[in-house]
Amino acid sequence: MAAEGQSIAWWDGVALFVPGTVPGDRVDVQVTRKRKGYAEGYVVRYRQLSDLRQEPVCQHFDVCGGCQWQMLPYTQQLQMKQQQVADQLQRIGGLGGAQIEPILGATPTLYYRNKLEFTFSPRVWKAYGAVPFEGRSSNALAMPNDTTEDPVVGQRLWEALAEGDSELSPAVGFHAPGRFDKVIDIHHCWLQGGESNGLRNAAREIALTHGYSFYDAKTQSGWLRGMMVRTTTLGQTMALFVFAHDDPSARAQFLSEIAHRFLGVTSLLWCINAKVNDTLYDCEMHVYRGQATIEEQLGRLRVVIGPKSFYQTNSRQGERLYNVVRQLAGLKGSETLYDLYTGTGTIGLFLANDCQKVVGIETVPEAIEDAKRNAERNGIANATFYAGDVLELLDADFVAREGRPDVLIADPPRAGMHPKVVEKLLEIAPQRMVYVSCNPATQARDLALLKAAYQVTGVQPVDMFPHTKHVENVVLLERRNL
Template identity: 45%
Template sequence: MGKRDREILKNICIESVAAEGNALAHVNGKTLFVPLCVPGDIVNVQVTHKKKNYMEGYMLELVTPSPMRLAPFCSHFGDCGGCRWQPIPYDKQLEFKQQQVVDQLTRIGKLDLPVIAPIMASENTVRYRNKLEFTFSNSRWVPFEALRQEAGAREVPPSPAPKAGHQSAPESAPLPVSGSAPATQLPALGFHVRGRFDKVLDIETCHLQEEPSNAIRLAVRDYAIDKGLSFFDLRQQTGFLRTLMIRITLTGEVMVVVVFAHDNPEAGEDDAARKALLDYLQHTFPQITSLHYIINTKRNDSLGDQEVIHYAGKPYIVETMEDLEFRIGPKSFYQ
């Protein structure tokens, strides 16, 4: 579907939720998938893809919010690729997730199911992750709203004019148009933008992990910028800093793994810069109990076949579950 031919659907009532964090409605006999919506929302939708039996689009305007809609607790909501159900109350999230599983097994799997007990709720709905991985990027992805706010400092290309009879997105609506800031080329350390492997959103505060996770990430980012260390270019496969892994256990132990993109022992520059960064981390955050690094020269970020080099502290961290203790290493899978 060409951009000029994209249809705008008005006053669509969101009925339920679907897989991958999308919401759904039915329009003219077709299923419509829209992200970042809540059942009960009345929205105007820009159609982006139209197939025989379904359509995809994004919310241009929230006409009437659902009675159950909550304000997102994270400032990065809508741009970051995670936590897409923030506007939905947690008890409703559990109901929707359970219904999805039942639907998959009965409607698609054609299985007869016994009575299923409700999902057990978690005690914590934020700061519950024991592991996070952040990506370095040499070009920070900037939401279009942020670019418009900076328009007084530099010229920003205007949005294309809407077609006759079509309503443009208001200031408060999520906008799909975005880009980097070419005038500054700010680097980023954060998460991938939803649906984009090559776009990284710089994260100021993430609510998924206990401190000092945010403090460590921000310190590494600011140190690297101050020292002129190059952030990775995902398309050109160039740059020095690649990813950052942080693990935090319930006992308060902290593991940090810094992944570098290349090594140049003959010149000695890589080794010196790497050592300086790791020493800075060790001295700034004495609560780091296990510090490692990896040199990954591959095109992808998988680390299963990479050598982990232990730099300081213990080679593992300890996690407890009831009366059991687990030693967690840099490559361990533990949830």
């Protein structure tokens, strides 16, 4: 299985990447692209299904694309993610000898997300067919009994499945993979529990009853645009509804019905987004009922989360991830700790009682304000947070002012660290670094740049997102005695 969730076959002396398959499937493939060393293609016919397959639990599995690996047992998913980490470290990082601990699986594997965002659209997206399978149909593949072997027809079926069709029927759900203007109408999502499914379905029902228009991304017209649901392990729920323009009468009616049906929503918010893009960071938030924020418990911390806050989307597994960071950091109480790409400061604040000083840097100013509020709320006085680019802030003057770090934690975005940031880390030369990554490939790339001065002494994969191709990886680096 490749890092992006596609299976690999060998054809004509090169690696052939095929989506929609798992190891052990026997398929006919139409090759669409051939490059030096690899090729890509799509399935035109399934001859035999792998014994590894299981029936996905979600009715939207075939078209949604969110939980790419639901057709695999969870134990098999973990094995593949573990292997992905090992392959990336060896192939990209040149760290084939690194000792990798067994991956930490998640519990539960369903309803584990604390945040989901849904889109309203006047055009429901439908896929019209599927790739034929010899002998029977399978819910795992949503295959009809059509068993044509014509590769042209097979290609059209695959393209139909990939492109889908949109018709004038309102939908509330997720964007179709790779399509900004097409939305899959989601009736039940297994990613988030609590009030999430009820809120989304009620919003659709209320809107249709009153004839409220759904926002069309192509024509940039319509009223109801999006919604976000956040939940916490403390039983608190935030529901945010996004409107393309304000209609005070319709808004009051819509939110009143939501509030009446869902008394358990502790934070009912709304905002106006008249921009072309969907980002909400520059939108003003309004409280209809309840509080402007919700709270989550993270170890000893009580964290305040707003509609714009970044927070680990798997609360229970997030705490396990932070405990791994704590263990690998090996703090004794006297250290200066740098927390780069700190987000809302949760890792730094989680470790603040274990060290003398925490210094956090984050690009998003709103996230830094959240970090400061959470520090104050939890009585943490030894943490300082700065808003700005790590590349620009982390210079000699900054280190002279804040002190050279004994331990440094980096949790960059999927793109990894800028090469010049890596150079700065080599200049600052902390004794230990803990590198948290949601992309083992870019992490391995950065580790290759650090390995001359640092030795990898600990690797711990953590599965934050069951049934997806994604895996988190935590690496401990210790400075070599050069």
